[in-house]
Amino acid sequence: MSNASTDADPASAQTQSELDKALQALRECEQRNYELTEELSHAHKLRDVATLAGGIAHETNNMMTVVLGYGSQLARELEPGDPRLGLLSEMTRAAERTANMTSQLLMFSRRQTPRSEAIDLGQTLTGIEALIRRLVVKDCAIAFATEVAAMPLVAHIDRNKLEQVILNLAINARDAMPNGGLLRIRADRLDLGAALTLQTGDRLAAGSYARLTVEDSGQGMAPAVLGRVFEPFFTTKDRGKGTGLGLSVVQGIVAQSGGHIEATSELGHGTRLTLYLPRIDAPAAQRAHVSDEIHKSKELGATVLVVDDEPQIRNFAEYALNRAGFTVLQAEDGAKALALLGQGTPVDLVLTDLTMPNMGGGELAGHIAALLPELPVVFMTGHPEELLPRPKGGRQALVVRKPFRSGELGRAARAALGLDG
Numbered sequence: 283m284s285n286a287s288t289d290a291d292p293a294s295a296q297t298q299s300e301l302d303k304a305l306q307a308l309r310e311c312e313q314r315n316y317e318l319t320e321e322l323s324h325a326h327k328l329r330d331v332a333t334l335a336g337g338i339a340h341e342t343n344n345m346m347t348v349v350l351g352y353g354s355q356l357a358r359e360l361e362p363g364d365p366r367l368g369l370l371s372e373m374t375r376a377a378e379r380t381a382n383m384t385s386q387l388l389m390f391s392r393r394q395t396p397r398s399e400a401i402d403l404g405q406t407l408t409g410i411e412a413l414i415r416r417l418v419v420k421d422c423a424i425a426f427a428t429e430v431a432a433m434p435l436v437a438h439i440d441r442n443k444l445e446q447v448i449l450n451l452a453i454n455a456r457d458a459m460p461n462g463g464l465l466r467i468r469a470d471r472l473d474l475g476a477a478l479t480l481q482t483g484d485r486l487a488a489g490s491y492a493r494l495t496v497e498d499s500g501q502g503m504a505p506a507v508l509g510r511v512f513e514p515f516f517t518t519k520d521r522g523k524g525t526g527l528g529l530s531v532v533q534g535i536v537a538q539s540g541g542h543i544e545a546t547s548e549l550g551h552g553t554r555l556t557l558y559l560p561r562i563d564a565p566a567a568q569r570a571h572v573s574d575e576i577h578k579s580k581e582l583g584a585t586v587l588v589v590d591d592e593p594q595i596r597n598f599a600e601y602a603l604n605r606a607g608f609t610v611l612q613a614e615d616g617a618k619a620l621a622l623l624g625q626g627t628p629v630d631l632v633l634t635d636l637t638m639p640n641m642g643g644g645e646l647a648g649h650i651a652a653l654l655p656e657l658p659v660v661f662m663t664g665h666p667e668e669l670l671p672r673p674k675g676g677r678q679a680l681v682v683r684k685p686f687r688s689g690e691l692g693r694a695a696r697a698a699l700g701l702d703g
Contacts, residue, residue: 342380343664344592347685349377351598354687355605377685398438398539400562403492404430404469410445414467418452423462431470435492437559439539447532451496451555454529458500458553468495471561480544482512486558491541494557503547511545529555585609586695587627589619589634589646590662599633599662599691606692616641620649629657631698633682633691636663658698662686 353374360367411428419426448467455465472493478486503511512533529545532555536543541559586608588599593614600610611629613619615638623629632650634643647659660680682694 343684344595346377346380348594348598350374350685351602351688353377354689355602358688398440400436401439401441401444403435403437403444403494403559406441406444407448407467407469407494410448414449414452417449418456419465422456422459424456424459425464427464427466429466429468429470433471435469435471436562437492437539437541438562439541439559440535443535447535447557448494448496450529450532454555455496455498455500455553458498458502463499463552466495466497468497469493470495472558480542481546482542482544484542484544486542490561491558492561494559495554496556497552497554499552502549502551502553504549508545508547512543583609584630584695584699585611585628586631586633587611587613587619587622587629589613589616589632589638589643591615591635591638595635595662598688602688602691603633603695605688606695608692608695615639616643616646616649619646623650623654623657631695632657632659633695634659634661636661660694660698 353370357367357370357374360370407428407430415426418424452465452467459465470493472491474486474488474491476488480486511529513530533543536557536559539559541557543558544556545553546556547553586603588596588603588610589612590596590599591614596612596614600612603610611622611627613622616634617640619632619634620641623632632646634646636643643659643661643663647661650657650659658680660682662682662684664684680694680698682690
């Protein structure tokens with residue numbers, strides 16, 4: 283009897299051990315399921331916030347189009363030295379800052395793609411310095427200094443993305459100095475006579491670069507952490523205080539612009555992030571020959587049909603195009619525009635918003651392509667290129683980005699009608 287009991291003990295122990303392992307695995311599965319559920323809920327909340335942000339940004343874009351549009355037109359009409367130019371300049375600067383924040387909201391809501399253009403890094407850093415001081419170092423024991431080279435530091439990059447990168451790196455530096463320290467941001471030129479291998483393993487080809495350096499005197503990072511800083515979802519911040527996407531997003535933005543980023547750090551001796559963007563020659567300033575533009579438009583006698591559900595946008599577009607010498611008709615949506623065209627009203631160009639009730643600009647363009655294939659269509663929108671309808675015949679869609687100035691409408695109209703030659 284006792285022998286049987288003794289013989290059964292090892293089997294019972296093994297069974298208990300396997301049961302414990304199974305229960306532990308079940309608890310781990312339940313914990314992982316809970317974490318995934320929390321992450322899914324958080325993602326849904328972010329999606330809802332992004333949708334709301336996109337809607338707000340779309341409406342703000344429309345209003346900034348009106349403010350910047352009339353403001354730019356007034357500035358062109360005032361004589362040099364007029365004291366009112368100063369007031370207009372302040373108004374325009376405030377509107378541009380609002381437009382920049384709107385662009386960031388649209389990018390957050392994934393309703394806008396980067397728009398690469400020739401940007402001076404030094405001017406961008408100077409323009410955003412006040413914002414950095416207000417958002418990053420205000421009420422903190424952090425000394426902040428910027429250094430900007432005197433020569434142009436022009437590179438092809440999206441302006442709003444560049445500002446987003448600078449703010450992101452500055453905020454990271456602030457978080458690395460909870461007890462205070464020094465934040466230094468420098469923009470300068472780097473000329474390489476031979477290729478240079480960065481610590482990341484990337485190679486900088488010989489040539490000229492616009493270099494942006496963000497350096498802090500904070501806690502620094504151990505080599506194991508430093509090696510992972512550009513990994514998606516990796517973060518050293520506490521749960522709920524960071525997405526882990528910051529530096530991976532920065533790296534992606536820089537790579538899209540043909541550049542590279544390098545991180546160097548040492549525990550107790552701070553961190554330095556360096557961006558290298560291929561430098562280009564500063565584009566020559568272009569002067570708008572307003573009188574020539576009006577003369578060309580009047581010679582053509584062209585009629586433009588403006589389609590937008592916002593009456594203020596329609597009225598501004600009519601004002602600006604009238605000033606450029608065009609005759610303007612209005613319609614509040616695609617259906618009304620199509621009815622107008624169906625009546626045989628002579629129209630040389632359609633300038634339409636993309637998003638409207640009843641019938642949007644994309645559907646309107648499709649009907650026009652079928653009924654009046656020779657009639658050119660230009661879209662007014664803040665949406666990215668991938669959301670634009672693709673014209674038949676392989677032609678590229680002509681777009682005026684909101685918010686726009688008065689002169690942009692005239693130039694777009696002339697380009698669509700082949701008057702630039």
